[in-house]
Amino acid sequence: DIQMTQSPSFLSASVGDRVTINCKASQNINRYLNWYQQKLGEAPKLLIYNANSLQTGIPSRFSGSGSGTDFTLTISSLQPEDVATYFCLQHNSWPTFGSGTKLEIK
């Protein structure tokens, strides 16, 4: 199976900061990488699919980049409502997830 290494595990940033979260695949996954946001007690929400496509209704401050094995989720200007855990998913083969990044506001 394809292993996904996500970093950092924990991130503390200020409102308005640019925030980046990374996922590295153990082998080439082309662009089959999604990013999700999960707030406490809520269902996970799809933010980005196929590495850089913004899901309908998601604010444009969220963006994704990368291909092959290295991928990045960027929040261009952190907002208080972005406090959540973020995780990646590869779907090049049977799906596997990153371990998650817990994002808090400083």
Next chain:
Amino acid sequence: QVTLKESGPGILQPSQTLSLTCSFSGFSLSTSGICVSWIRQPSGKGLEWLATICWEDSKGYNPSLKNRLTISKDTSNNQAFLKITSVDTADTAIYYCARSPAGGTIYFDYWGQGVMVTVSS
């Protein structure tokens, strides 16, 4: 509006069979390309894909659990089901169902809120 909701027994004993139900609305499992998947997350651990069933009744299973899993659907009642046999404490987790859209690969665009399942004697 797409919604999914999981239901399960809450608690069960080791060696029993876990039966989970996913009730959904806003889409149909008879629509070409649409699938429903099950994913779980043990407390303090990462997410793990378990199984997927699609509109034409094709199924996919996590290879590490395949022998214990059975996924099925009731298209007319907008439900999908998952059975896990011979559970033990390692199966204690939050279980999610999610919609997998058409596109040739298995990923998840809408998720339920999850149901907690505890395996304990």
